[in-house]
Amino acid sequence: MSKILQTKILIVDDYKTMLRIISNLLHQLGFEDIHEATDGGMALEMMGRMDFGLILSDWNMEPMSGLELLKKVRAHDKFKHIPFIMITAESKTENVVAAKQAGVNNYIVKPFNAVTLKAKLSSVFGEF
Amino acid sequence: MKNQDDFLEVQDNGADKTLARIVEHLMDEMKDLKEFIQVARQEIQAVQGDVAGTASVQEELEAVIQASADATNAILDAVELMQTTIDTLPQSYRNAFQQPTTKIFEACTFQDITGQRIQKVMRVLGGVEGKVEKILEVFSKNVGGAERGNFGKCNATHDSIPVVVTNDTDLMNGPQLEKPSQDHIDDLFSKV
Numbered sequence: 001m002s003k004i005l006q007t008k009i010l011i012v013d014d015y016k017t018m019l020r021i022i023s024n025l026l027h028q029l030g031f032e033d034i035h036e037a038t039d040g041g042m043a044l045e046m047m048g049r050m051d052f053g054l055i056l057s058d059w060n061m062e063p064m065s066g067l068e069l070l071k072k073v074r075a076h077d078k079f080k081h082i083p084f085i086m087i088t089a090e091s092k093t094e095n096v097v098a099a100k101q102a103g104v105n106n107y108i109v110k111p112f113n114a115v116t117l118k119a120k121l122s123s124v125f126g127e128f
Numbered sequence: 129m130k131n132q133d134d135f136l137e138v139q140d141n142g143a144d145k146t147l148a149r150i151v152e153h154l155m156d157e158m159k160d161l162k163e164f165i166q167v168a169r170q171e172i173q174a175v176q177g178d179v180a181g182t183a184s185v186q187e188e189l190e191a192v193i194q195a196s197a198d199a200t201n202a203i204l205d206a207v208e209l210m211q212t213t214i215d216t217l218p219q220s221y222r223n224a225f226q227q228p229t230t231k232i233f234e235a236c237t238f239q240d241i242t243g244q245r246i247q248k249v250m251r252v253l254g255g256v257e258g259k260v261e262k263i264l265e266v267f268s269k270n271v272g273g274a275e276r277g278n279f280g281k282c283n284a285t286h287d288s289i290p291v292v293v294t295n296d297t298d299l300m301n302g303p304q305l306e307k308p309s310q311d312h313i314d315d316l317f318s319k320v
Contacts, residue, residue, distance in 0.1 A: 017200050018240045024208065024233050028226065060244065060300050067296050089244050089303035096313060098299055100320040109313050110303070111237040114230045116310050 004128040005030040007053035012036075012043045012069065013087075014061045022056060022087065025114050029121070030128070040064030044072060047079055054124065059088035059095070067102060074103040083124040087112065155267045162260050165253075189250055193243040200239040207232050241303050248302040 009031055011022050019036045026034050035050070037043035039061055046052075055073065059066035066086055073079045086099050087108045096107055106120045122128060207229055214225045 013240075015197075015240045015243065017197055017204070018237065020201070020204055021233050021236050024204070024211070025230065027211075028230055028233075060302060065296055065300060067299065089241055090299065090301060091304050091308050091313060092299075092301055093316060095299055095301075096316045097320050098296075100317055107313055107317050109307065109310055111234065111241055112310065113234045 002030075002128055004125045006033065007031065007125070008033045008035065008050060009054045009056065010035050010037060010043060010046060010050075010052045012038075012040065012055065012057040012061070012066065014038050014058065018058065022117075025117055028114065029118055040066070040069035040072070043069060047073070047082075052082055054121070055082055055084045056087050057084065059086055059090045059099075067098060070099065070102045070104055085120055085124065151267065155264070158260055158264050158267065162257075162264065165257055165260070186250060186254075189246050193246055196239050196242055200236050203232065203236060244302045 009026060011019050011026075011034065013019050013022070013036075016036075016038065019038070023034050023036065035046060035052070037046055040057075041064060043055070043057070047055075057066040057069055061069075064072075066088060070084055070086070073082060073084055080103075083105045084103070085106045085108060086104050087110060088095070089110045091109045099107055105124050108116055108120055210225075211229060214222055214229070217225075
């Protein structure tokens with residue numbers, strides 16, 4: 001199995017259905033090591049225990065938004081190099097700008113398709 | 129009128145009365161708006177068979193979100209079951225099923241968007257209702273026959289006017305009606 005497909009991925013979304021959908025799409029792309037968190041606090045706790053190679057996060061979550069999670073990840077010595085892709089319904093210019101300035105690697109707008117997901121993952125890992 | 133002061137007094141009284149009429153008209157419009165919101169609530173409750181009107185609009189809309197989530201999860205259960213069978217088939221058969229199952233997963237993302245849109249509508253409606261109540265409260269305290277000198281001061285102080293604070297929360301606007309394409313987002317992203 002390609003090394004890329006062995007990446008340990010963390011998906012963060014407060015909608016469990018969306019976690020399930022993204023997980024299934026990642027499985028279809030060949031990824032197997034997929035973990036889920038329903039909020040930013042849980043995500044950070046899991047990151048403290050496991051070494052993730054990618055974070056896919058929603059934005060619109062409470063109490064910690066995806067943007068806040070991104071900022072905490074980028075501020076943390078252990079996590080700051082982990083690729084972080086935002087998958088969100090937030091599509092205004094100021095959202096994209098804020099995420100980019102906070103250090104996001106890429107930005108997917110919901111609803112999205114599998115082709116887009118693969119393209120954004122490829123932008124982080126290279127073609128697979 | 130004997131002199132300029134008399135003229136000014138007439139003009140002044142006229143302006144006060146005009147202003148009073150305008151304010152009274154505004155109050156009537158606000159009361160109509162409040163009643164409209166209440167009637168709309170009752171109609172929504174009636175559609176859902178909530179004859180007693182005990183369920184709030186918020187509860188009704190949350191029920192819609194939950195129902196669509198349940199339906200989506202049922203679809204995912206079925207597709208995941210299919211997927212386990214598909215994974216046992218020869219590659220050529222697996223390839224034939226890959227695209228349709230992917231399409232089903234993609235289509236299921238509607239539920240997240242639907243839920244966010246409904247929550248956005250609920251927030252807006254709640255905000256409108258709150259504003260109408262506040263305006264009615266302010267007007268009813270301050271307008272009681274706007275006689276000369278009795279129009280009085282507006283009790284809405286700066287403290288009661290919400291201050292817009294720009295922070296991360298202000299960026300949470302939810303799905304847009306006219307959603308920009310992924311290509312537009314990619315273009316914007318590359319320029320930042």
